[in-house]
Amino acid sequence: MNPLTAALEFVESINNEETPDGVSKRIGELGQSFGFTSFCLAAIPESGASFDGSIMLSGWRPEWQQRYLDRDYVQNDPIVAKARTASRPFLWSSVARDRNLSAAAQQVLTEARDYGMYDGVCVPVHGLQGYQGMLIFGGPEVRLNEREISVLHLVGIYASNKVRELVGANTNRPRHRLTPRELECLKWSAAGKTSWEISQILSISQHTADWYLASAARKLHAANRTHAVAEGFRLGLIR
Structure with missing residues (x-):
């Protein structure tokens, strides 16, 4: 082309x-x-x-x-x-x-x-x-x-x-800036889905789903996945 x-x-x-x-x-x-x-x-x-x-x-x-x-x-x-x-x-x-x-x-x-x-x-x-x-x-x-x-x-x-x-955000000095995939995985986790279930929903590997969730937790300064979900709700990332 x-x-x-x-x-x-x-x-x-x-x-x-x-x-x-x-x-x-x-x-x-x-x-x-x-x-x-x-x-x-x-x-x-x-x-x-x-x-x-x-x-x-x-x-x-x-x-x-x-x-x-x-x-x-x-x-x-x-x-x-x-x-x-x-x-x-x-x-x-x-x-x-x-x-x-x-x-x-x-x-x-x-x-x-x-x-x-x-x-x-x-x-x-x-x-x-x-x-x-x-x-x-x-x-x-x-x-x-x-x-x-x-x-x-x-x-x-x-x-x-x-x-x-x-x-709709200032991406020059982003805080808590999750990628679309990280946020998507976090939202499914908040809905009670396991990594395997998330991998099936998003057509990615379970390893990749785990990685996105771990990355989201790191950005949110969360100790684990449950903590990351809680922070997501607190910050208005999950509604």
């Missing part, structure tokens, strides 16, 4: 989406049409801040996302570092070639390859009141021309604005 046509169809399609999960599905489909296997739409956290509350939509493999968060890789991720100052989309490979990268930064890129992300493109998103975000696509290799990169730039800006509009 012509890249411009794909972008226009994407913009038109997410205009009709009413949930972040719907936008997430559209981003994943568009990414696949460009040869990408993963994506992440997020606010860029302030230096020293954690990344878990900044993720708006995630198309990362759960194992990689858990590793990234547990090891606080955002502090050394050279892609995030460049996204803070970049105004145009850039390829991961352009960052990887920098001979001044620290060993910690090189380690993040090396481990990403273990999860199938050998290269990618990062789309910086800048908004009102100093908002900074990014849409990251990753995959086995990147073969994009300037026109295609410009198309992804448009997609990143539009998708970010759409999700922020849907959640």
Whole structure:
């Protein structure tokens, strides 16, 4: 498909989406049409801040996302570092070639390859009141021309604005910010469903359901799943 046509169809399609999960599905489909296997739409956290509350939509493999968060890789991720100052989309490979990268930064890129992300493109998103975000696509290799990169730039800006509009929250300094999947799993848990039952309802593995619930509990500073559900009700996340 012509890249411009794909972008226009994407913009038109997410205009009709009413949930972040719907936008997430559209981003994943568009990414696949460009040869990408993963994506992440997020606010860029302030230096020293954690990344878990900044993720708006995630198309990362759960194992990689858990590793990234547990090891606080955002502090050394050279892609995030460049996204803070970049105004145009850039390829991961352009960052990887920098001979001044620290060993910690090189380690993040090396481990990403273990999860199938050998290269990618990062789309910086800048908004009102100093908002900074990014849409990251990753995959086995990147073969994009300037026109295609410009198309992804448009997609990143539009998708970010759409999700922020849907959640109706300030995602620049998010607290207790659960991803749509985490919140969905938490709501089913509140309804008395087990991890296995949640996995069947959402068509995911039981391991993945457990991971989403554990991630939600961590973000809510909860000691366990029951505590996380209670915090969800207290904060108005579950109604």
